[in-house]
Amino acid sequence: MTNETTTTVPGIEDWQHWALVMARANQMIMEAWADNLGKASHMPGFGLPQPPSKSADPMQWMSAGAEAWSKGxxxxxxxxxxxxxxxxxxxxxxxxxxxxxxxxxxxxxxxxxxxxxxxxxxxxxxxxxxxxxxxxxxxxxxxxxxxxxxxxxxxxxxxxxxxTIDTKGENLLAGLKNMLADISRGQVTHSPEGAFELGRNLATTPGKVIYETKLFQLIHYAPTTDKVLETPLAIFPPWINRFYILDLTPEKSFVKWTVDQGVSLFMISWKSADESIRDVTMDDYVAAQVEAVDVIRDLLGVKNVHTIGYCVAGTTLAATLAYLAGKGEAAKVASATFFTAQVDFEDAGDLKLFLGDETMATLNQLTSETGVLDGRVMAATFNLLRGRDLIWNYVVNNYLLGNDPPPFDLLHWNGDVTNLPGGWHRDYLMRLYRENMLVKPGGILVKGVPIDLTKIATPAYIQAGREDHIAPSASVWKLTRILKGPVRFVLAGSGHIAGVVNPPAAGKYQYWTNEQDAATLDEFVAGATETKGSWWPDWIAWLKKLAPKTVKATGARVPGGGKLKPIENAPGRYVKTR
Structure with missing residues (x-):
């Protein structure tokens, strides 16, 4: 018996199909080329350099890039x-x-x-x-x-x-369509368009926008319990992202969970930068946090407010606390919770690799016309920090296999970028990340007040992520050595996002606490107790112990029930503006 090998010879229909695929691909490329060539100078280019000048020959530039890739x-x-x-x-x-x-x-x-x-x-x-x-x-x-x-x-x-063989090239055609769409958008698609909508299946916790300025809206969430803590809570999310990272689907929402624990909750929704706020500075963001605290105090007739600052908003919250302390008004804030926030940037991780003179020159060039940094540039930077997961994984899935990415609320949020005031962003990188001025007493002035973080005596809860690549836990830990008030430090499993957004019902990850004083993070870890699951219950227990008094959830505790009338329903229009 002999072995026979059967070879399938492509028929005329196969050749016609492949010819059609190539023709459609060429048409898509030419249409995309015509559509995008004129606006190339305005696109962030996935964080990569643009052609050297407007007069440079684009074909020559692209050919040179292709040749370099080929040799590589x-x-x-x-x-x-x-x-x-x-x-x-x-x-x-x-x-x-x-x-x-x-x-x-x-x-x-x-x-x-x-x-x-x-x-x-x-x-x-x-x-x-x-x-x-x-x-x-x-x-x-x-x-x-x-x-x-x-x-x-x-x-x-x-x-x-x-x-490619199984689909006769249709996967490559679908992938090319995906790639050209991403080039047009200026960013990689991580979640399919239309899968999520704010107010429909994201950011659905009931509430009202009750106050707004040119920089932020203030959302008051509706109580779900008969009584609430007398001392309300204000959350300051990062202005480089959308606030609804803390109000994703109801199952993952920190906002909903906190309201259900009997907390009068307020959220700041920052405006995505446009030319109307191109000149705002650190003074403005500190003033905004103080203004929100004062508005809430006046609305509810309370002497102080609990606060949360996430990431860069936590950094600014520290400056706000020092500013209030410098003015003798520290009592306005009952407590401060810091989610993955840094104030000492000596060991700030891989983001410090993007602080060179060439980066600053590029940022200056990108913001020279409008004074606003396109949010896609910042998103590209963060994606580069996890290139394997957030870039190349999608190159293979979306472009080569021709698949659409699966719906994922967290990645939808990740792609919902926010524009930044260009001057303030460069100043933040220079004075905080490069020069580490915030940690130096008097190194920074806010509205004429020297900022000295060592004057902060406000009770603080500091959360860090064990695997955080944006705010490394060792860097976050340093805040415990600076603040002078009572501090509780919690090390959570996972990273910058999943370490924070970890609802108890999910039963995921773990966290570490240490009731003994520790001089270093290593010493903290060595003596720490591991607890399975979310750290949220630990935090709410800490908050309620600080100020356990409750009041009826009526009158001004209901959005619109006090002197501030509703402007619109949560999540408001600022979070929907790109």
Whole structure:
């Protein structure tokens, strides 16, 4: 008996189909080219440099880029050939069985992993580098290694090749459509358009906008309990993002959960920057926080307010507390909770890699006309910090496999970018991240008041994420050594977002507490007690212990029931303005 190999010869219908696919692809490319060429100078370009000048030949620029990529791929292929084996590693980029069913692709996979380990290891072995230079090289090398993964290219991804054969190229056509749409939008799509809508399936906690300025709206949420804590709570979310990270779906909403615990809750919704607020500064954001506190105090007739500051708004909250202390008005704030907030930026992590003179010059150029930084630039920067998960994963899924990304509320929020006042953003990066001025007593003035964080005696709850890549836990910890009032520090499992947005019902992650005084984070961890699940119950217990008195949830405790009449329903229009 002889083995026979059957070869399927493409028929005329197959060739016609492929010709049609290529024609449609060419048409899509030309239409996109015509649509986007005229506005190239206004697009953030996924954080990459734009052509050197408006007079430069775009075709020449693109050809040069393609040639560089081609040479890079050739060199990479040669490097892969030098390494044939590597230890088995779990990596979801190579999770499909096609990577192991073929000896060729299995070798490609293992060789790539071996090369990756070798390159990353070499960074640690180079002599003569200071830590700053080594961090920059480590970040750049990791970015290069992730970008050159064989999973990112059709010719070296067996799953993509199989899909291409099975669909007769329709996946590539769908992927091209996705890619051109993303180029037009100026950002990678992480969640399908139309899957989520504010007020419909996101940010649905009932409430009213009761106050607004040119910089923020103040939302008052409707009580769900007969009695509420007498001392209300004001949340200051980051102005670089939309506030509804804390009010996603009802199951994940920190806002809804907190209201259900019997808290009179107010949320600040920052306006996405336009030219009307292009010149706002740190003084304005501190003044806005003070104004919100005063409005709430006056509305409810209370002497003080609990506060929460998330990320950069937590940094500003620290400045606000120091400002109030400097004016003798610290009693306006009953407590301060800090979600992943830094004030000492000496060890601020990978974001410090984006603070060079060239970055500042680019930011200045991007904001020179309008004074506003397009939010897509900031989003691209954050995506680069997790390039494997937030860039290349979607290159493969959306562009090569031709899939639409699955609906995901958190990633919808991540792509709902916010424009920033350009001057204030550069000032924030320069004075806080680069020069670390906030932690220096009197280093910064706010409305003429020297800011000294060591004067803050307000009770504080400080939460950090163990795996936070934006506000590293070691950096957040430093706040405990600066504040002079009673402090409770909690280290939560996961990172900058999931470490915060972790509802108790989910039963995910864990957190660590230590009732003994610890001089360092390592000492805290060494003596810490681990508790499974969300840290939210620990926080609400701390808050209620500080000020346990309750009042009936009537009158001004109901949105619109006091002297401030409703302007519109939550979540308001500011959060919907791009």
């Amino acid at each position: 791929l050739d060199a990479w292929s040669e490097m892969l050939g030098q390494y044939s084996t590597a230890g088995e590693q779990k990596d979801r980029r190579f999770g499909s069985p096609e990577w192991r069913e073929s000896p060729i692709f299995d070798t490609v996979r293992q060789s790539y992993l071996a090369i990756s380990d070798k390159l990353m290891g070499t960074v640690e072995e180079i002599d003569g580098l200071d830590e700053v230079a080594r961090n920059r090289l480590r970040f750049a090398t990791k970015g290069f290694v992730d970008a050159m993964s064989p999973a990112n290219f059709m010719a070296t991804n067996p799953e993509v090749m199989k899909r």
